[in-house]
Amino acid sequence: MALTFDEICIDAHDATALGGWWARVLGWQQDVDADGDVVLHAPPGAGPNWLFLGVPDDKVVKNRIHFDFRPDDQQAEVDRVVGLGARHVDIGQGDETWVVLADPEGNEFCILAAED
Structure with missing residues (x-):
């Protein structure tokens, strides 16, 4: 059995705003998935994707x-x-x-x- 490091999940009060901010910082493409979470797509060799999940707490x-x-x-x-x-x-x-x-x-x- 083997594990693959697929993504980093980051809780955010405002997933859209925070995901967009990090997309600008990193220069990565972003998408919003069917659940409303923001996915930053890492370029090849840059590590795993980042997934911003909306949570109610700060x-x-x-x-x-x-x-x-x-x-x-x-x-x-x-x-x-x-x-x-x-x-x-x-x-x-x-x-x-x-x-x-x-x-x-x-x-x-x-x-x-x-x-x-």
Whole structure:
């Protein structure tokens, strides 16, 4: 028996808005399925699809899992994503090489330093 990593499921108060936001950040195609959930289609080699599921509750605590992204130019990507509506957050990380941001619903993610 084998498992295939097929998709990442993300609860969202507004699945359409959050899925659309991440589609702009990642540059991925999005579709809405028959249940009204938003699917972001990962390009080949970019990992699993992302599925945004509408839930009635808001996020209230720090994520137990988060995404790390490694750009070619960290500051340019931080500026771009903040310009799209992300915000800087302090989760006690201190002075590190990565930047912690939150999406419009408060889900934390990191933009790492570019590799040398």
